[in-house]
Amino acid sequence: MKVGFIGLGIMGRPMALNLLKGGHQLHVWARRLESMQPLLAAGAKPASGGAELARDCDIVISMVADSPDVEQVALGVGGVAEGAEAAGRTDLIYIDMSTIAPSSVRSIAARMAERGVTMLDAPVSGGEVGAIAGSLTIMVGGVEAAFECARPILACMGTTIARIGESGAGQVAKACNQILTGVGVAMVAEAMHFARSSGVDPAKVREALLGGFASSRILENHGQRMLDRNFKAGFKSWMHQKDLRIVLDEAHKMGLALPNSAATSQMLNATVGSGMGDDDSISILRLLETLSGRA
Amino acid sequence: MKVGFIGLGIMGRPMALNLLKGGHQLHVWARRLESMQPLLAAGAKPASGGAELARDCDIVISMVADSPDVEQVALGVGGVAEGAEAAGRTDLIYIDMSTIAPSSVRSIAARMAERGVTMLDAPVSGGEVGAIAGSLTIMVGGVEAAFECARPILACMGTTIARIGESGAGQVAKACNQILTGVGVAMVAEAMHFARSSGVDPAKVREALLGGFASSRILENHGQRMLDRNFKAGFKSWMHQKDLRIVLDEAHKMGLALPNSAATSQMLNATVGSGMGDDDSISILRLLETLSGRA
Numbered sequence: 338m339k340v341g342f343i344g345l346g347i348m349g350r351p352m353a354l355n356l357l358k359g360g361h362q363l364h365v366w367a368r369r370l371e372s373m374q375p376l377l378a379a380g381a382k383p384a385s386g387g388a389e390l391a392r393d394c395d396i397v398i399s400m401v402a403d404s405p406d407v408e409q410v411a412l413g414v415g416g417v418a419e420g421a422e423a424a425g426r427t428d429l430i431y432i433d434m435s436t437i438a439p440s441s442v443r444s445i446a447a448r449m450a451e452r453g454v455t456m457l458d459a460p461v462s463g464g465e466v467g468a469i470a471g472s473l474t475i476m477v478g479g480v481e482a483a484f485e486c487a488r489p490i491l492a493c494m495g496t497t498i499a500r501i502g503e504s505g506a507g508q509v510a511k512a513c514n515q516i517l518t519g520v521g522v523a524m525v526a527e528a529m530h531f532a533r534s535s536g537v538d539p540a541k542v543r544e545a546l547l548g549g550f551a552s553s554r555i556l557e558n559h560g561q562r563m564l565d566r567n568f569k570a571g572f573k574s575w576m577h578q579k580d581l582r583i584v585l586d587e588a589h590k591m592g593l594a595l596p597n598s599a600a601t602s603q604m605l606n607a608t609v610g611s612g613m614g615d616d617d618s619i620s621i622l623r624l625l626e627t628l629s630g631r632a
Numbered sequence: 633m634k635v636g637f638i639g640l641g642i643m644g645r646p647m648a649l650n651l652l653k654g655g656h657q658l659h660v661w662a663r664r665l666e667s668m669q670p671l672l673a674a675g676a677k678p679a680s681g682g683a684e685l686a687r688d689c690d691i692v693i694s695m696v697a698d699s700p701d702v703e704q705v706a707l708g709v710g711g712v713a714e715g716a717e718a719a720g721r722t723d724l725i726y727i728d729m730s731t732i733a734p735s736s737v738r739s740i741a742a743r744m745a746e747r748g749v750t751m752l753d754a755p756v757s758g759g760e761v762g763a764i765a766g767s768l769t770i771m772v773g774g775v776e777a778a779f780e781c782a783r784p785i786l787a788c789m790g791t792t793i794a795r796i797g798e799s800g801a802g803q804v805a806k807a808c809n810q811i812l813t814g815v816g817v818a819m820v821a822e823a824m825h826f827a828r829s830s831g832v833d834p835a836k837v838r839e840a841l842l843g844g845f846a847s848s849r850i851l852e853n854h855g856q857r858m859l860d861r862n863f864k865a866g867f868k869s870w871m872h873q874k875d876l877r878i879v880l881d882e883a884h885k886m887g888l889a890l891p892n893s894a895a896t897s898q899m900l901n902a903t904v905g906s907g908m909g910d911d912d913s914i915s916i917l918r919l920l921e922t923l924s925g926r927a
Contacts, residue, residue, distance in 0.1 A: 439830060462844045474844040476837075499840035502832050509832040510840055513823040517846035520822070520892060524815035527890045528808035531879065534886050535734060537797050537804040542771075545794035545805055549757045549769040551812035553848030584826065591829050593924045595822045596895040597815060604891060628889045 339364065340490060341390030341397040342381075343410050344435070345372040348461070349400035351468040352434070352494045354379060358471075359493030364390055387411075388420030391429055391454075396490055398432045403579065404441040407433050411445050411456070418452040427453040430483050432491075434475070436460045438583045439505035439512065440590060442478065446504040455483045458504065459491060460511035462518075464572055472496045476514070478506035512587065515580035516598050519618065521555040522577075523601040526622040529563050534631060540564050559619050571617035578605040578614070634659065635785060636685030636692040637676075638705050639730070640667040643756070644695035646763040647729070647789045649674060653766075654788035659685055682706075683715030686724055686749075691785055693727045698874070699736040702728050706740050706751070713747040722748040725778050727786075729770070731755045733878045734800035734807065735885060737773065741799040750778045753799065754786060755806035757813075759867055767791045771809070773801035807882065810875035811893050814913070816850040817872075818896040821917035824858050829926060835859050854914050866912035873900040873909075 338361050342353040345367040353376055357363050363381040366389070367373050373383055384390050387410050390397045397417050399410045411417050411431065421429045431454050433442070439458075446456040457479035467473040473495035477484055484500045491498045501510045528546075532539040543560045546552065562571070581602040588595050604621050611627070613620040626632045633656050637648040640662040648671055652658050658676040661684070662668050668678055679685050682705050685692045692712050694705045706712050706726065716724045726749050728737070734753075741751040752774035762768040768790035772779055779795045786793045796805045823841075827834040838855045841847065857866070876897040883890050899916050906922070908915040921927045 462841075462846070464845075474840060476840050497840060497843040499836065501836045501840060505830070506832045506836075509827055509830040510837045512830075513827050513837050514841050514844065514846045516823045516826065517819055517841065517848075517851065520815065520819035521846065521848070523892050524812055524819070527815070527893055528811045530888060531811065531883065531890065532804055532808050534888055535800070535804040535807075535882070537801045541794065541796045541801075542805045542808050545769060545771050545792060545796060546757075546809050546812065548792040549809065550759075550849050550853070551757070551809045551816065553812075553816070553850070554845050555848070556812065558845070587830070588826065591924070593826065593829055594920060595826065596899055597818050597892050598822055600891040600895040625889060629887055 338362070338396060338490060339394040341366070341384065341394035343367070343387055343390065343397065344400040345376060346400070347465050348468045350375060351465070352400060353381065355471045355493045356490065357381060361490065361493070364394055366390060387416040388423065391417045391420030391426070392424040396430045396432060396487060398434060400434045402435065404437040407435055407437055407441070408445060412448055418449055418454055421454050422452055429454050430457065430487055431455070432457045432459050432487055434459045434461055436511050436580055436583070437508060438587060439508040440587060442508050443505040446479065455480060456504070457483055457487060458507040460507055461495060462511065462514050463495070468494070475499070476501050476507040476510035478502055478508060479504050512580070512584045515577065516584055518555065519577050519581050519605065520597045520601045521553060522559050522618050523604055523621050525556050525560050526563065526619065526625055529560065529622060530625045534629070562617070563619055563622050568616045568620050568623065570615065571619070573615055574605055574608045574618045574620055575614035577618040578602070578609050581605055633657070633691060633785060634689040636679065636689035638662070638682055638685065638692065639695040640671060641695070642760050643763045645670060646760070647695060648676065650766045650788045651785065652676060656785065656788070659689055661685060681710045682712040683710045683718065686712045686715030686721070687719040691725045691727060691782060693729060695729045697730065699732040702730055702732055702736070703740060707743055713744055713749055716749050717747055724749050725752065725782055726750070727752045727754050727782055729754045729756055731806055731875055731878070732803060734803040734882060737803050738800040741774065750775060751799065752778055752782060753802040755802055756790060757806065757809050758790070763789070770794070771796050771802040771805035773797055773803060774799050807879045810872065811879055813850065814872050814876050814900065815892045815896045816848060817854050817913050818899055818916050820851050820855050821858065821914065821920055824855065824917060825920045829924070857912070858914050858917050863911045863915050863918065865910065866914070868910055869900055869903045869913045869915055870909035872913040873897070873904050876900055
């Protein structure tokens with residue numbers, strides 16, 4: 338298939354490379370020309386923007402930072418909807434794989450539909466490592482027929498490809514993922530902090546607890562990194578902060594109380610505020626230590 | 633070995649039965665005579681109290697509810713220390729397997745040591761199911777020689793037997809376990825609540841997330857029970873409430889901030905206050921639903 342890809346950052350670049358490896362014809366566009374170079378070197382064709390991709394490709398994918406970026410790419414001047422309209426197309430599938438608010442997706446998808454473009458939300462988990470390995474979990478919202486059409490493309494980038502429901506459902510699943518990973522990291526940090534402050538070896542506690550109900554991939558992986566004091570990202574604190582803001586904004590709109598998500602969100606605010614925004618979100622451990630005079 | 637067992641409730645009874653199955657000579661005592669009957673029927677010998685057990689047994693174990701009970705059993709009139717002193721013994725090992733505060737254990741162990749008794753703290757995780765199956769995780773604090781001596785006895789009741797450190801360290805590990813299971817249940821409840829309130833099938837979200845970093849035994853087991861709306865304990869809310877009180881009391885003493893443990897503790901207070909104390913602690917989900925008018 339002819340696939341257009343917009344946004345070639347830390348996640349987008351390896352994801353796009355995996356589409357090339359999967360044998361697809363890839364057309365790319367990024368705001369910064371230098372971001373496109375590695376893809377062009379690997380055989381992708383450059384485009385002048387979203388409109389051109391919408392004219393020439395079967396599927397257009399975006400992987401950008403936040404809702405305003407998606408809005409711009411999809412509906413802005415020179416964007417996907419404009420290109421599809423100009424070319425008189427009604428068969429274009431647009432897949433946004435960024436992590437943005439479910440309510441933003443639903444709004445953008447509805448406006449894209451009015452202009453003849455079928456939009457899927459397909460946020461991912463698995464991080465840069467999963468993006469490079471092509472082993473991402475991809476959570477999809479949108480109409481089933483478009484999902485089935487896009488599945489072989491998504492399968493080049495991930496191993497778990499799940500349609501969760503209608504438009505926005507992929508982002509809802511991603512938000513749930515960020516609740517579980519955000520609060521998960523925070524609670525493991527609290528347990529490690531509690532153990533060490535009690536004069537007990539947190540490594541022995543982690544080891545004993547991995548055998549029981551407290552066992553989790555976060556205790557296993559992030560717990561070990563906390564013991565190693567390896568705060569290199571991984572997943573940056575400011576990104577996790579952003580994702581929990583999305584969760585709490587949605588909770589605000591729906592009138593939901595999410596006490597642990599809220600507590601963790603506050604901790605991530607303070608982690609970023611303490612200058613650890615570019616470090617891994619396990620830096621919550623250092624924040625707890627500083628807070629209690631044990632840094 | 634001759635083992636004395638005090639406290640034959642939901643956990644203590646199956647644990648004591650597994651000692652009998654392991655070929656040990658078992659002497660039992662419980663406040664209520666009827667609690668002793670199933671053990672006597674299985675071949676245990678009745679005792680008149682902790683003092684008698686301390687005189688006649690190599691090891692005395694207690695499995696009771698809270699710190700004052702352990703204090704009474706260990707140091708009270710007719711208790712273990714009194715019996716050991718009266719018999720002139722200095723080789724008695726006393727193992728408390730209840731879940732109580734690390735600071736309480738350290739204090740009780742120090743006073744037992746003054747009276748010639750070596751105490752281990754050995755709280756367990758794995759619940760009634762693990763107690764019956766003999767598959768508990770047992771986290772031990774206390775001197776190494778006593779631990780090695782007690783290990784074959786503990787191995788009748790659990791599969792993971794870990795010495796975490798000196799006196800109190802077993803309770804510190806258990807406290808960490810209760811942070812991870814308590815906050816773990818609360819965050820899974822928040823994610824399920826968020827998904828359903830967003831109009832998305834929480835079963836599909838759970839399924840997709842089990843493949844990635846959000847995966848945990850709690851998402852797997854307790855998550856499924858939330859989907860099944862099966863609120864039968866399992867582990868009762870009031871017991872988890874008690875265990876997080878221990879965590880926060882210790883945090884208070886040490887001057888530690890544990891925001892997620894605190895948020896979860898508040899949720900458990902309200903769960904018990906809403907009449908769900910005898911239901912499983914996954915009832916936090918129903919509390920969240922009631923809170924946001926979605927019961």
